[in-house]
Amino acid sequence: xxxxxxxxxxxxxxxxxxxxxxxxxxxxxxxxxxxxxxxxxxxxxxxxxxxxxxxxxxxxxxxxxxxxxxxxxxxxxxxxxxxxxxxxxxxxxxxxxxxxxxxxxxxxxxxxxxxxxxxxxxxxxxxxxxxxxxxxxxxxxxxxxxxxxxxxxxxxxxxxxxxxxxxxxxxxxxxxxxxxxxxxxxxxxxxxxxxxxxxxxxxxxxxxxxxxxxxxxxxxxxxxxxxxxxxxxxxxxxxxxxxxxxxxxxxxxxxxxxxxxxxxxxxxxxxxxxxxxxxxxxxxxxxxxxxxxxxxxxxxxxxxxxxxxxxxxxxxxxxxxxxxxxxxxxxxxxxxxxxxxxxxxxxxxxxxxxxxxxxxxxxxx
Numbered sequence: 001x002x003x004x005x006x007x008x009x010x011x012x013x014x015x016x017x018x019x020x021x022x023x024x025x026x027x028x029x030x031x032x033x034x035x036x037x038x039x040x041x042x043x044x045x046x047x048x049x050x051x052x053x054x055x056x057x058x059x060x061x062x063x064x065x066x067x068x069x070x071x072x073x074x075x076x077x078x079x080x081x082x083x084x085x086x087x088x089x090x091x092x093x094x095x096x097x098x099x100x101x102x103x104x105x106x107x108x109x110x111x112x113x114x115x116x117x118x119x120x121x122x123x124x125x126x127x128x129x130x131x132x133x134x135x136x137x138x139x140x141x142x143x144x145x146x147x148x149x150x151x152x153x154x155x156x157x158x159x160x161x162x163x164x165x166x167x168x169x170x171x172x173x174x175x176x177x178x179x180x181x182x183x184x185x186x187x188x189x190x191x192x193x194x195x196x197x198x199x200x201x202x203x204x205x206x207x208x209x210x211x212x213x214x215x216x217x218x219x220x221x222x223x224x225x226x227x228x229x230x231x232x233x234x235x236x237x238x239x240x241x242x243x244x245x246x247x248x249x250x251x252x253x254x255x256x257x258x259x260x261x262x263x264x265x266x267x268x269x270x271x272x273x274x275x276x277x278x279x280x281x282x283x284x285x286x287x288x289x290x291x292x293x294x295x296x297x298x299x300x301x302x303x304x305x306x307x308x309x310x311x312x313x314x315x316x317x318x319x320x321x322x323x324x325x326x327x328x329x330x331x332x333x334x335x336x337x338x339x340x341x342x343x344x345x346x347x348x349x350x351x352x353x354x355x356x357x358x359x360x361x362x363x364x365x
Contacts, residue, residue: 002184008054017209029200037209047074080146088130095126101149236338241271255332261357272361278339280350
């Protein structure tokens with residue numbers, strides 16, 4: 001199994017990176033804001049930049065160790081790096097690009113180039129130059145060239161950023177199959193959470209050069225734990241919060257008290273609600289009243305348990321397949337909240353919403 005161990009520090013302009021993680025023959029996604037150190041992490045592993053301290057090891061081979069004064073050059077690290085612009089040699093054909101990093105006899109190279117062009121759906125394009133290729137064909141060529149050199153580690157830096165959106169999903173499926181065949185350790189850096197969700201076994205959240213949290217990708221999206229992780233996995237509604245009871249919190253920026261499921265962290269800082277997790281409910285005779293103002297204690301109890309509250313809609317944004325509604329709590333119109341609705345054909349707006357306690361994210365900084 002391909003094992004990668006990374007621990008290094010490097011001083012940058014605005015902060016000092018202090019990165020540490022390990023992986024075993026899996027695909028790791030890295031999410032983080034621009035300038036958080038995502039690409040710098042890849043460059044340190046590849047040997048393009050030199051850390052100030054630390055140790056990087058792949059498959060038992062030491063690639064970098066400051067204490068031992070060891071720093072292998074990129075060509076000796078057996079690390080494949082797919083750049084955002086693919087970095088193909090413009091004066092070489094597809095076949096020549098694929099063979100550029102190969103070792104072996106002429107016959108062996110020819111056989112392997114034929115194998116890679118077929119595997120990456122490039123048959124018939126062997127004699128074409130990069131400028132004659134589509135974005136998808138360029139990406140396939142670059143990936144074929146990297147894998148032909150038989151790396152231990154594969155690094156992909158925003159691999160789909162240069163492609164049109166209609167190509168991305170098809171190529172993501174292709175890449176997923178190639179990564180299964182590769183079998184080594186792969187790291188994908190991206191701003192696209194959907195891309196990370198589809199391709200990566202685990203996901204790491206990077207903030208100011210530090211590994212803030214790293215866990216199973218689906219688990220991270222379901223329970224992000226950290227405020228930064230919730231934002232980066234697409235949670236649009238995040239409010240500062242305080243604990244008010246055993247299973248109650250107050251979202252300070254929305255002016256609403258909520259019933260939650262699970263243990264409330266002692267160091268709770270925020271709560272999050274994904275836009276798709278708000279549900280519209282009939283307002284009936286409680287429309288325009290806040291929870292606890294209906295005059296009916298049983299109604300108040302149900303509203304609290306179901307987290308129902310009346311809303312004032314500020315804006316509606318229609319897309320071909322969904323509606324986005326921006327609203328505030330009618331009883332305490334503080335900060336705005338977002339809601340996604342699939343029923344695009346409707347012409348009326350929600351007057352009351354609810355969110356299940358299990359859907360409320362309890363977050364720490």
